[in-house]
Amino acid sequence: MTAESPRSDCRILVADDDPAMVSMLADGLAELGYAVVTATSAPDAIRLARDSTIDVLVTDLRMPEVDGIELLALSKRIAPERPVLVMTAFGAIDTAMESLRKGAHHYLLKPFKVAELDLYIRRALEQRALRQETRTLKRAFHDRYGMDSLVAESGAMQEVRDLVERVADADIPVLLVGETGTGKGLVARVLHAHGTRSAGPFVAVNCAALPENLLESELFGHVKGAFTGATANRAGLFVEADGGTLFLDEIGDMAPALQAKLLDVLERRVVRAVGSAREREVDVRIVSATHRDLPARVASGQFREDLRYRLEGIAIAIPPLRHRRDDIARLASRFLADARSASPKAVVDRFSTEAMTQLLEYGWPGNVRELQHAVARAVVLGRSAEAVAADLPPAIVERRSRRASVDFGDEIIPVRELQRRYAAWALERVGGRKAMACEKLGIDGKTLNKWLANSDD
Known part of the structure; x- marks a missing residue:
């Protein structure tokens, strides 16, 4: 009432x-x-x-x-x-x-x-x-993020789910590593839903989405008048998550000065709001995630080594979608059901054999998130009960026409041709995204263009 x-x-x-x-x-x-x-x-x-x-x-x-x-x-x-x-x-x-x-x-x-x-x-x-x-709401959260929400037909994801089951009840920090779009946020929520703190709040923040000063205020809170625009006291996310889980997404992008304050909070379990002289005890479990190579960032001085060890109580590596192809069909079916719920007038309820083949063979540089968007597009654009290849994004449909090969058989080819074929194959695997191809190959854009053109210039 x-x-x-x-x-x-x-x-x-x-x-x-x-x-x-x-x-x-x-x-x-x-x-x-x-x-x-x-x-x-x-x-x-x-x-x-x-x-x-x-x-x-x-x-x-x-x-x-x-x-x-x-x-x-x-x-x-x-x-x-x-x-x-x-x-x-x-x-x-x-x-x-x-x-x-x-x-x-x-x-x-x-x-x-x-x-x-x-x-x-x-x-x-x-x-x-x-x-x-x-x-x-807590029961709904638990039901939504049950272990079955982690699709694990593939061996790679079965290992992830097994590890999640084993560490969910352990009240220690968990670091989730993996490429953008692999589902780190979902794993974080499953950890919370099946942990001893499931009755407490789950609070998430993207550390890369906010400037340093704003992120500090979001995490630790502030008092009225602490800075321009601070018109009222704010408790901060650590306090909001007290008794539950705080999910620090994209932790690898946090500014060094803020890393020091975060480390202090994790070590002493007290938080001090910006502009305040008083400390408040907090009891939270930290789950963090990053697509960055943290050891490399530690070596370059961009990330504190002591904070890395504090966050990495247990590290769980989330595999990219291209390494878990056995999960694609089931993921696509789940996303199709979700898209139909969001678009009640949609007529699509399945994929044609050709469309599913394209989904299974595509490289998915954007991982599970890209698959979800591709399925949603097919559901919205499809004109019949069966989604066809033409309903999929162009990057997927056009993949076969520019498919590259690194299978040389018994042929001995010049190194320049080897470079060209390998660069073309890598580019295809990341959906034609040159920046990502350069990152994977460890080369710059100029070198990639040289390889693709088979030029000595």
Whole structure:
């Protein structure tokens, strides 16, 4: 129930040995629209408290035969989520405080107005609804990111899934490494969903997407006035993730100065907001990811070696899609179902043999993300139940026409021809993207063009 929802949806039990008090509260609450049941004796109070349809219990603290503390305990056993409000006289404050420790939502000192009781009832129900919604969202998160969400027909991914299963419960940092688009974010969420912190929050941030000063504020928080534009206090992502998991995506791109502050937080488990002199303890599990070669960045001075070791409690390498071709068909089917859900008017429900062959043979330089986009495109553009090759992106369709070969058989060829064929083959494998081909080959663009042209110039 929210503040705007009908009060008639809520059944309230009012229990007090004073009939006049019960009558006054029942009449007042009924006028506000609540459905009210009453009890002025211990047997009635116990019988009605066992009724699971009662939404809120309002009980006097001191009654003959059974007191409010006992009724509170009974209610918590029968309906743990049911809010209990305790009424008490001024002289019983200590007992009222005890009721709070035992799970009562609030206590009210007699005499009080019905409007005050109404306020606490609505607050209690709103908090219960929020807790229920949070649990629902957490269950949905767990269901969405079950182990089956990691498609693992291939041996390479079966090894990844096995490792994820083994380290999910281990409360140590995990570093996910792999090319862009391989699914590192999905693995991070699966780790959280199956770990001991699954009941806590999962908070993600892309360290490459924000400038250094903004990322510092996002991670550690800031106080009002700490810098221009800081118009209010902000807790920061470490605090938001307290009790759960903080996913630091693209950690290899973090600025060196920020790496030092991150290392300090990880070592001491305290965070200090920008502009604040106070530290706050945090308890988070760190899962980080990068497509960078961290050892190379350490060697070049771009990444702290001590931070690398702190993050790399367990390293999990996510294979590129070209190394897990046995997963392509199942991934494509899953993405097709997702795309159909997003486009209810789409008619495509399967791939033609030719289209699937093209998906299986393509090099996928953009990895799983590129496959997902290719399938979504085919679903949107397809004009029949069967997606054909022409519905796929041009980079995939045109691949065969410019297919290169590195199979020389028994032929002995000049080194220049070897360079040309190998460069053409590598370029094809990365979907014609010269920058990526240069990175894979370890050469610059000028050298790649020379190889492709078979030129000595």
